[in-house]
Amino acid sequence: MKSFRKELWFHVPTRRALINITPQVEDCLRESGIREGLLLCNAMHITASVFINDDEAGLHQDYEEWLERLAPHEPVASYRHNVGEDNADAHMKRQIMGREVVVAVTDGRLDFGTWERIFYGEFDGRRKKRVLVKIIGE
Numbered sequence: 001m002k003s004f005r006k007e008l009w010f011h012v013p014t015r016r017a018l019i020n021i022t023p024q025v026e027d028c029l030r031e032s033g034i035r036e037g038l039l040l041c042n043a044m045h046i047t048a049s050v051f052i053n054d055d056e057a058g059l060h061q062d063y064e065e066w067l068e069r070l071a072p073h074e075p076v077a078s079y080r081h082n083v084g085e086d087n088a089d090a091h092m093k094r095q096i097m098g099r100e101v102v103v104a105v106t107d108g109r110l111d112f113g114t115w116e117r118i119f120y121g122e123f124d125g126r127r128k129k130r131v132l133v134k135i136i137g138e
Contacts, residue, residue, distance in 0.1 A: 021119065029135060
């Protein structure tokens, strides 16, 4: 069995963003040479997320509004975590959206459903953060 590991780095200039990282993950898979196995992709920061869904602008706007209703950024004083910080909402948004995804690799490709894509969700941007891609298989 082979193993491959690569870190993808992102510097989102805004506080929040949803970024389709499927092309970068597919590049990792090609680089690995693995044809059959499993791919793990996870955010390495506690205020960012990796998840799978549709790449559709209306859905992304719905996510933004839904997450803001569930864990509003303001007032920042309403969170105990925000003593000297302002990102408690980002921790909660990450918890909702998830840390990682696992995708089957079949015949050298990500074995997705029709509209599935991998996204990096940034909830407290404006600095460099990384995503781990780990692939095991043959």
